[in-house]
Amino acid sequence: MAPITLYTTYRTPAGRAVEITAKLIGVELDIKLVDLVKKEHLTDEYLKMNPQHTVPTIVDNGVALYDSHAIIIYLVSKYAKDDSLYPKDLVTQARINALLHFESGVLFARLRGTLAPIFYQGAPSVPEDKLNSIYDAYVLLEGMLQSDYLVGNSLTLADISCSTSLSTLHALFPVDADKCPKLIAYLSRLEQNLPNHKEYNLDRAKAAEAFFKQKLIENNKAK
Structure with a gap:
């Protein structure tokens, strides 16, 4: 599986949640740091992925997803070996x-x-x-x-x-x-x-x- 690209900053709690989840379920991430001071989150390229221009954003097989809560549910639902982190009940x-x-x-x-x-x-x-x-x-x-x-x-x-x-x-x-x-x-x-x-x-x-x-x-x- 090709690495999932994660656009984030190291200070954002939301991005860290995605990193921790990926580590726990053995998913490789290609991390791209977004410089908010330079307004890299407001470029046309970024806005096409995430019109809310927030971090984190992931791209998995060409599909862009944003909001850390949606992302971590997606990751465990698709890639985790069991449902312990997000039980089906x-x-x-x-x-x-x-x-x-x-x-x-x-x-x-x-x-x-x-x-x-x-x-x-x-x-x-x-x-x-x-x-x-x-x-x-x-x-x-x-x-x-x-x-x-x-x-x-x-x-x-x-x-x-x-x-x-x-x-x-x-x-x-x-x-x-x-x-x-x-x-x-x-x-x-x-x-x-x-x-x-x-x-x-x-x-x-x-x-x-x-x-x-x-x-x-x-x-x-x-x-």
């Missing part, structure tokens, strides 16, 4: 899908909403309401953790997807162990049991943290 799928929506609509949305003003608009600090929205998301996750993983006692696509935004959020705005002990235990469980978690999540989260702190310094100097 409809109730389990519905629960996983709910967490995929939670990742995009809550975790990633609040991460992006907090960082975008600092990265792109020169904001010198994080407003308290943005911080509170992140801590509220942690509390929601704490309530969802009724087993070892987000859906049952084994890894699923819900964990892969949520781990990407969650690892970056936790690096920047640490989870309070007193308020969310189950979430802290879950983060430790991911570190031990999610393959490539250090490479794709923890290391890149540290890089994002360093970039975040440097931008805050630069933005405050520019005031």
Whole structure:
């Protein structure tokens, strides 16, 4: 099988979810880094693949697909040797899908909403309401953790997807162990049991943290 082309950036949680999923199911990726600063995501060529001009985008045998949640379901449905990451049971799928929506609509949305003003608009600090929205998301996750993983006692696509935004959020705005002990235990469980978690999540989260702190310094100097 020819490698699937993945257009992504190393900082985006969504692209990392695709990379982790591909690793877990043994799918080879030909990674093409998209320079957002140079607006490579707005070229005519890219817009033909993905009119939403987001990352990640994949091209598999000439077919372009975008949105990480759609991509990872596609990859496991087509290429995984079993259905452990996305079981065929409809109730389990519905629960996983709910967490995929939670990742995009809550975790990633609040991460992006907090960082975008600092990265792109020169904001010198994080407003308290943005911080509170992140801590509220942690509390929601704490309530969802009724087993070892987000859906049952084994890894699923819900964990892969949520781990990407969650690892970056936790690096920047640490989870309070007193308020969310189950979430802290879950983060430790991911570190031990999610393959490539250090490479794709923890290391890149540290890089994002360093970039975040440097931008805050630069933005405050520019005031």
